[in-house]
Each structure stands twice: as structure tokens, then as C-alpha cells.
Amino acid sequence: MMSDPLLRTDKEIADIYMRHVKTVYRVCFAYMKNRADTEDAVQDTFFRLIRSGPAFESEEHEKAWLIKTASNVCKNVLRHWWRRRESIEEHYDTPDSEEIGTDDVLSAVTSLPEKYKTVVYLYYYEGYSSVEIADILKKPQSTVRNYLHEVRAVLKERLGENFDEEQ
Amino acid sequence: MKNNKLSISWDKLEPSEQANERMLEKILKKNRSFNEKKAADLSKQTQSRKNRFRWGLAAASLALILFFGSAAFAIVSEAEEYNNAVAFFEENGLSTEGLSRTEVKNVYRDITEKKFTYSKTAEIISQSVTGLEIQQKEPTPEELSEVWNKNFFTNRVSANGIDCRSETKYVYDENRGFEVFEKAVFEYFRDGELLWTAEFTDFYIEDYLITNDGIAVWGNNAILSSLDTVTAWVAFIDGEGNVLWQRCLEHGFKNEYVASVLNNGDGTWAVISRGDLKYLCLSCRDENGNELSFHKTEVGNLGIWNVARLGEGYIVQLGNMTSRDVALLYKMDRKGQITDGFSFEADDCDYYIADLAEFGGKVYLSAYSVPMQTDEGGRHEIANVLDYITEDKWDISSEELTPILRDNYTAVLLICDADSGIPKTFYSVKGSLGGKISVNGAGELEWNVESITSAFFSPATSSFTIGGSCSVFCYTFNAEGELIGEEDTGYSVPYRR
Numbered sequence: 001m002m003s004d005p006l007l008r009t010d011k012e013i014a015d016i017y018m019r020h021v022k023t024v025y026r027v028c029f030a031y032m033k034n035r036a037d038t039e040d041a042v043q044d045t046f047f048r049l050i051r052s053g054p055a056f057e058s059e060e061h062e063k064a065w066l067i068k069t070a071s072n073v074c075k076n077v078l079r080h081w082w083r084r085r086e087s088i089e090e091h092y093d094t095p096d097s098e099e100i101g102t103d104d105v106l107s108a109v110t111s112l113p114e115k116y117k118t119v120v121y122l123y124y125y126e127g128y129s130s131v132e133i134a135d136i137l138k139k140p141q142s143t144v145r146n147y148l149h150e151v152r153a154v155l156k157e158r159l160g161e162n163f164d165e166e167q
Numbered sequence: 168m169k170n171n172k173l174s175i176s177w178d179k180l181e182p183s184e185q186a187n188e189r190m191l192e193k194i195l196k197k198n199r200s201f202n203e204k205k206a207a208d209l210s211k212q213t214q215s216r217k218n219r220f221r222w223g224l225a226a227a228s229l230a231l232i233l234f235f236g237s238a239a240f241a242i243v244s245e246a247e248e249y250n251n252a253v254a255f256f257e258e259n260g261l262s263t264e265g266l267s268r269t270e271v272k273n274v275y276r277d278i279t280e281k282k283f284t285y286s287k288t289a290e291i292i293s294q295s296v297t298g299l300e301i302q303q304k305e306p307t308p309e310e311l312s313e314v315w316n317k318n319f320f321t322n323r324v325s326a327n328g329i330d331c332r333s334e335t336k337y338v339y340d341e342n343r344g345f346e347v348f349e350k351a352v353f354e355y356f357r358d359g360e361l362l363w364t365a366e367f368t369d370f371y372i373e374d375y376l377i378t379n380d381g382i383a384v385w386g387n388n389a390i391l392s393s394l395d396t397v398t399a400w401v402a403f404i405d406g407e408g409n410v411l412w413q414r415c416l417e418h419g420f421k422n423e424y425v426a427s428v429l430n431n432g433d434g435t436w437a438v439i440s441r442g443d444l445k446y447l448c449l450s451c452r453d454e455n456g457n458e459l460s461f462h463k464t465e466v467g468n469l470g471i472w473n474v475a476r477l478g479e480g481y482i483v484q485l486g487n488m489t490s491r492d493v494a495l496l497y498k499m500d501r502k503g504q505i506t507d508g509f510s511f512e513a514d515d516c517d518y519y520i521a522d523l524a525e526f527g528g529k530v531y532l533s534a535y536s537v538p539m540q541t542d543e544g545g546r547h548e549i550a551n552v553l554d555y556i557t558e559d560k561w562d563i564s565s566e567e568l569t570p571i572l573r574d575n576y577t578a579v580l581l582i583c584d585a586d587s588g589i590p591k592t593f594y595s596v597k598g599s600l601g602g603k604i605s606v607n608g609a610g611e612l613e614w615n616v617e618s619i620t621s622a623f624f625s626p627a628t629s630s631f632t633i634g635g636s637c638s639v640f641c642y643t644f645n646a647e648g649e650l651i652g653e654e655d656t657g658y659s660v661p662y663r664r
Contacts, residue, residue, distance in 0.1 A: 007201075007202055007205055008198065008202075009202075010195045010198055010199065013194060013195060013198045014191060014195065017190075017191055017194060021182065021187065021190070021191075022181045022182075025180065025181060025182050026177055026180050026181075029180055035186070039182065039186055039189070039190055042182070042190055043190050043193055043194060046190075046194045046197075047194070047197055050194070050197055050198045050201050051201065057344035058344050060344070061344050061345065064345075068250075072250060103176050103179075105172055105173055105175075105176040106176045106177065106179075106180065109173065109176075113632065120173075121177070124169060124170040124173040124174070125169065125170075125173055125174055125177045126169075127169040127393065128393075129390060129391065129392055129393040129395075131348075131389060131390055131391060132391065132392075135337075135345055135346060138250060138251060140335075141335070141371065142373070149470075153487075159172075
């Protein structure tokens with residue numbers, strides 16, 4: 001699949017980008033909640049791919065790696081959020097700094113506590129099972145199941161939907 | 168499983184064309200820069216050898232590529248180890264604040280490899296176990312290991328020095344390209360020493376019950392797709408670690424899990440399970456695990472939270488966080504028929520039942536109360552505390568937060584008469600949460616109460632927002648229901664919400 005797993009050509013990077021940018025963008029937006037920070041996080045995710053991305057066995061493996069990396073990138077950014085609060089005025093001068101319009105559903109998801117976001121995305125949007133999610137995120141299966149159990153209650157309250165049932 | 172409404176909303180979320188061009192341009196620029204640097208490094212290395220040994224040039228280039236390969240592999244492995252270390256810290260309520268990346272990994276390795284020789288480990292553990300003093304400035308690895316095993320080994324407080332742990336092992340599947348379930352390993356410890364292990368390849372272990380006759384374990388099969396059937400398993404291990412039997416619950420459900428296993432005291436076992444997220448099931452099994460009877464009752468979307476024997480039958484706590492049904496109690500006979508139901512609630516507080524136990528013909532409920540929550544979403548137990556913090560107290564100290572959190576909780580021991588079924592408050596302890604409740608060998612009721620001793624606010628941690636620790640006190644009651652003892656067990660358990 002790759003001519004050199006560690007040094008990728010521009011075409012290879014562009015191909016990976018086009019395959020997965022929407023996925024990475026959606027994961028990042030769940031954390032960052034605004035366009036500018038989301039784009040920064042997307043770029044950082046692909047920078048990590050360039051610097052240290054492994055050889056991928058399949059597109060599924062590639063996607064899982066990017067999702068996990070995007071989540072970690074966003075969490076690292078949020079860990080330093082004290083500094084970002086102090087410099088938040090920077091965002092007002094950058095283009096496209098306005099919030100992306102979101103409906104009730106997306107608002108409910110993006111306002112979830114951090115730990116639930118990637119799990120919600122992977123389960124309800126990508127359709128992964130809790131076992132697969134645990135494998136992607138390197139978390140115990142019981143933790144993932146607990147997260148899903150907790151988030152169903154929260155989303156049900158906010159949206160009035162029963163997330164236990166298939167829809 | 169996919170949710171259409173979420174899918175529709177999320178589908179709308181994508182970068183604009185301009186944003187795509189902007190991001191891709193920066194990314195490709197980075198890639199070119201990275202590749203040029205690597206090429207320049209490679210060129211320098213090979214150039215220096217060119218005029219010396221022509222036959223050695225290929226070997227030198229290969230060595231350089233291999234070096235880059237191993238260095239890159241090291242980078243990937245390092246990142247993975249760091250992520251595992253951070254997850255380990257979060258799961259055990261340890262703080263990474265002030266630690267460098269290397270220090271986080273070193274503490275992680277020091278604890279998981281059970282060495283306890285790294286200088287930072289003692290500091291991290293003592294920060295997380297407030298109230299438990301490490302007497303010496305430089306504890307020995309053995310002393311630190313004992314502190315770790317006593318306080319972080321499991322959320323359960325040891326009884327008679329017995330501790331159990333289960334671990335799931337995975338193996339790389341060449342065909343699939345990722346790791347899949349291999350086996351579950353159950354470990355039995357006494358006073359910190361591993362006495363035996365038992366392995367299961369058909370299911371991962373969800374929970375277990377220690378009895379005088381042996382240990383019942385239960386769990387579910389590992390699945391790879393949400394379309395797979397989830398089957399429940401029960402097994403029994405004797406005191407020497409021999410698996411005497413294991414059974415798959417074949418009740419025709421697409422999804423079944425075991426909520427609890429109880430020893431009926433007459434050589435039979437009660438297996439309480441939930442089928443297809445709407446059936447409460449009781450399966451009675453003999454000493455060899457063979458099913459003697461089975462009954463299911465449709466109860467709707469209620470989880471099975473706690474079960475205890477009550478006379479000849481059982482008392483079951485069902486619950487649903489969504490509908491805030493957190494204290495629903497049902498009486499069930501030996502055949503699995505629901506015979507009565509009641510709930511425990513008050514006007515000014517919410518109750519959470521942690522455990523049940525039968526004692527002296529009555530059922531005792533270990534619970535805790537929090538102020539009635541008016542918050543409409545998320546953190547029900549700590550909503551009031553979070554409201555206070557987010558008002559303008561983002562940098563709240565542990566010293567200020569701990570008494571606030573203590574004020575939020577009251578441990579409550581409820582007594583439930585088997586005839587009337589109405590629970591009422593029997594005992595309460597402020598600043599605490601109700602823990603495990605059981606009957607000891609002397610026929611006395613032991614109620615564990617988790618007293619909050621420290622708390623800290625950690626908004627950026629993924630697995631909890633308020634962390635801390637609780638000291639476990641044991642309250643002992645005689646057969647007449649009189650309090651006869653109160654003891655600091657010396658154990659601590661993590662607090663995480």
C-alpha cells in the first residue's frame with residue numbers, strides 16, 4: 001500500500017487525507033466546538049501521521065489510528081486550556097472564527113463531558129461495537145460499556161430520545 | 168449501533184472547500200519539509216562514507232534506514248506506552264500534574280511491573296492516598312507495594328486478606344489486523360501473594376462471588392460486531408483454582424448478561440440475568456451448573472443493579488438513570504415470580520443504593536443520599552458542586568473542595584422489613600457514601616462506609632471531573648440491630664465522578 005511506510009509521498013498523504021478528513025474533522029469538532037480550533041487539531045493529527053505514523057495494514061487500521069490520534073491531540077490541547085483561555089481574543093481576528101451552526105443533537109453531543117465524545121462518535125455514527133471501540137481507544141471494554149450506559153441517560157434527558165433502541 | 172438522528176446531524180459537519188484546501192496545503196508543506204530533512208540527513212551520512220569504502224556504502228545506507236526504521240518504531244512504541252500510562256493514571260485516580268512524559272511512563276512501569284523502586288512513585292501514590300501516611304521519607308519497595316495493593320489493587324476492600332483480580336488477554340489476529348480476545352484470567356491472592364489462577368477462553372469475566380464453597384464467576388462472550396449474539400456464561404472455581412464447571416446461558420436472547428449470582432445455601436445457585444434489555448431472568452442451577460428451572464419477567468428498560476436473598480426468595484433492585492428510578496425494589500420468589508415492589512424516595516434528596524444484604528430476616532440497604540438534583544443533564548450526584556465551581560471557582564483548591572464535596576453526601580443504612588417492604592432510615596453518616604454490606608463469620612452485619620477524605624477538581628481528565636479518595640470505615644451491628652463496633656479499616660478507595 002505504501003512505497004515507504006515512514007516517508008510518505010505527497011500523494012500518499014493527500015490520499016489518506018481525502019479518505020479520512022471528514023472523520024477526523026468530526027472527532028475534533030466534538031472536542032473543540034469551533035471551526036478554528038477544529039482545523040488546528042485536524043492539522044496536528046496529520047502532522048503526527050507524517051512524523052510517526054506507522055505502516056497501516058488496512059484502511060480500517062488507518063482510520064482507527066487517526067481517530068485515536070485525533071482524540072489525543074484534542075485532549076492534549078484541552079489540558080492546556082488555561083493558556084488558551086487567556087489568548088482566546090486571538091480567535092476573534094481570524095477568518096472563519098464564527099461558530100459552526102449546530103442543531104440540538106450536535107449541541108447535545110459536543111456539550112458532553114470529554115471522555116464520552118469519541119465513544120459516542122464511534123458507536124452511534126461509525127457503528128463500531130463496544131469491543132471494537134475498546135480496541136481502538138485502548139480502553140477496557142467495561143469502561144466503554146459504562147460510558148455508553150451513562151451517555152444514553154444524558155442524551156435521553158437532553159434530546160428526549162431512547163438511545164438504547166435501534167433507530 | 169448507529170443512530171440515524173446523530174448520523175444526520177454529524178453528516179452535516181465537514182470542512183468547507185476552502186478549509187480543506189487550507190489544511191491540506193499546510194499538511195503537504197509539512198510533509199515535504201519532513202521528507203527533505205530526512206533525505207538531507209541520509210545524504211550526509213552516505214556522503215561521508217562514499218570516498219572511503221565503496222563496498223560499504225550500501226551497508227551504511229541500509230544501516231541508516233534501519234536506524235530510522237527503529238527510531239520511528241521507537242517513536243510509535245513510545246507514544247503507545249505513554250497513552251497506556253495516562254489511561255492507567257486516570258483509571259486509578261492518580262494525577263499526572265507536574266510530571267514529565269518520561270516520569271509518567273516510569274511511574275506506570277514501576278507500578279505495573281511491581282518494582283516500586285522509582286523515586287517518583289512514592290510521591291504520586293502518597294498524593295493520591297490522603298490520610299494514609301507513608302511513615303518514612305524513603306519507603307522501601309515492599310512498603311510501597313503494600314500501600315499500592317491495599318489501596319489501589321481493587322475497589323473492593325479485602326476480606327480476610329483475600330483479593331481477586333481478573334484480566335483479559337488479547338492476541339493479534341493476522342487476518343483481521345488487530346487484537347482479538349484470547350482468554351480471561353482470574354487471579355486469587357491472599358495477603359498480596361498470588362495463590363492460583365484460572366483461565367477461561369469462552370468469555371471475559373465481568374464479576375465474581377466468593378463463597379465458602381468456592382468462587383462463582385460470570386461474564387460474556389467477546390464479540391466483534393454489534394450483529395453478534397451476546398451470550399452470558401457462569402462458571403464455578405473451587406478453593407484450589409480448579410474450574411469445576413462452566414455453563415453458557417442459552418435462553419434464546421440476542422443479548423443476555425448476568426447481573427448477579429447467589430448461593431441459595433442448599434447446594435443450588437440463583438443466576439439473575441437480563442435478557443434483551445427488558446427481561447428479568449432467574450435461572451436456578453444445581454451444584455454442577457445444570458439448570459433446574461428458568462423464569463423470565465418482562466420489566467422493560469430497567470437494569471438489574473443489586474440482588475440479595477430475602478427469606479426463601481430474593482430482593483432485586485432495578486434501576487434506570489434516565490428516568491431517575493434509582494431506588495426501585497422488587498421481591499421475587501424462588502421460581503422467579505415478582506411478588507411485590509416498592510421504591511424509596513424523599514422530597515429533598517436523591518438516594519443511590521450501593522448494596523443489599525439479608526440479615527436477621529430483614530434486608531439492609533447500603534445507600535447514600537445527595538441533595539435533590541435540579542440539574543437537567545449529566546452529573547446528577549455532583550451537579551450542585553460543579554455549579555459552584557463553574558460559577559467562578561475554576562482554580563478551586565483541594566482544601567476548599569473537600570468539605571464542599573463531603574457536604575454533598577450522606578451515607579445511609581436503610582432497613583427494609585420483609586413483610587411491609589417499606590425501607591426506612593436506620594443509620595446515617597455525613598460526608599460519606601454507603602459501600603459494601605455483608606454478614607461476617609460471627610453472624611454480625613458489617614457495613615462499609617466510605618468517608619471522603621480528599622477531593623480535587625480535574626476538568627481536563629477524561630475519565631472523571633472530581634477525583635479523590637475515601638477512607639473506609641466498618642460499622643458492625645449485632646443480630647438485634649445494635650451498633651457494636653466502628654472501625655477504621657485502614658483501607659482507602661478512590662473517589663471518581
